[in-house]
Amino acid sequence: MGLASLWPVHSCKTFVLACLTAIIALAIFISARHAQIVNRRRSVRWPKPPRRDGPPIRGQSPEYYLFVLGSGGHTKEMLMMMDDGFCNFSSFHRRYVISSGDHMSDHHLEDYETQLARLCRTNKASAGSYDKRIVARARRVHQPIWTTPVTSLLSILDIFPILLSPPKNEVGGRLRYPTQIFSNGPATGFFVGLAAHVLKLFYIVPEDSMRFIYIESWARISTLSLTGKLLYYTRVADAFYVQHEHVAVKYGLVNAGEMVFNSRRPEA
Structure with a gap:
């Protein structure tokens, strides 16, 4: 009877621990992925938009x-x-x-x-x-x-x-x-x-x-x-x-x- 009464408490703690672990893992993933994307962005040098003196040249691709x-x-x-x-x-x-x-x-x-x-x-x-x-x-x-x-x-x-x-x-x-x-x-x-x-x-x-x-x-x-x-x-x-x-x-x-x-x- 005593062990049965402890089961809900144990299950609750396990569930909370699993949720915390998942949240931490998700936070680490998002942080690492964000840093990866930002670093790739920094490697791309976007040019200063030119002042157009004539019609823009546009390719045939959509x-x-x-x-x-x-x-x-x-x-x-x-x-x-x-x-x-x-x-x-x-x-x-x-x-x-x-x-x-x-x-x-x-x-x-x-x-x-x-x-x-x-x-x-x-x-x-x-x-x-x-x-x-x-x-x-x-x-x-x-x-x-x-x-x-x-x-x-x-x-x-x-x-x-x-x-x-x-x-x-x-x-x-x-x-x-x-x-x-x-x-x-x-x-x-x-x-x-x-x-x-x-x-x-x-x-x-x-x-x-x-x-x-x-x-x-x-x-x-x-x-x-x-x-x-x-x-x-x-x-x-x-x-x-x-x-x-x-x-x-x-x-x-x-x-x-x-x-x-x-x-x-x-x-x-």
Whole structure:
């Protein structure tokens, strides 16, 4: 009778010990794997983006890029950086991630894609294809810090399917995952980068896919934004660019110059 009463206690201790062992093993694996990926990233020297004086040379292979849009001017800035004034988007798919409730970004995106399609028709070229996905907002302006983990988790749960579901067209038939991901400061950008990093940590996607490229907002002239600092210290981004020399020197980053002004020439 005495031994029988001790059995639940013994089982509970064994279970707790097994859980602790599993947690420690998982922590060691994640730490080692993170260090491995970061070291490989450091070995890759990303060039300073050139100022384009002519049409970009694009190969015939398909391309699939994902762009993180955000309120507060981030979307407009991202679209201006994308807008180089040329059309050569055959077999090129653009996926946009927009936070829920961000109707302004949705409006700017549709306006941009309409103008791009018009420009490409004028030049008898292909504008490629695009789609957009909505995710839960990671953090709203003035949102209490203590509620942020919950909304951030909801955002990440929305992000994983977006990263893993290919476009429903010819490009998606050849490319299952985004080749490159771009962000320039919205909070959602950090969680997109984190989600891509987690997928690589656990060997769910290849390391050479979902290259996360962060371009700090042009408005950050002396220090990094909160999103930039999170990416800088976690080393989640594959490439990290800033647009001002002072910030580049301060953090040891690549100064890409004022990319926000790399916009389309006004149409005649």
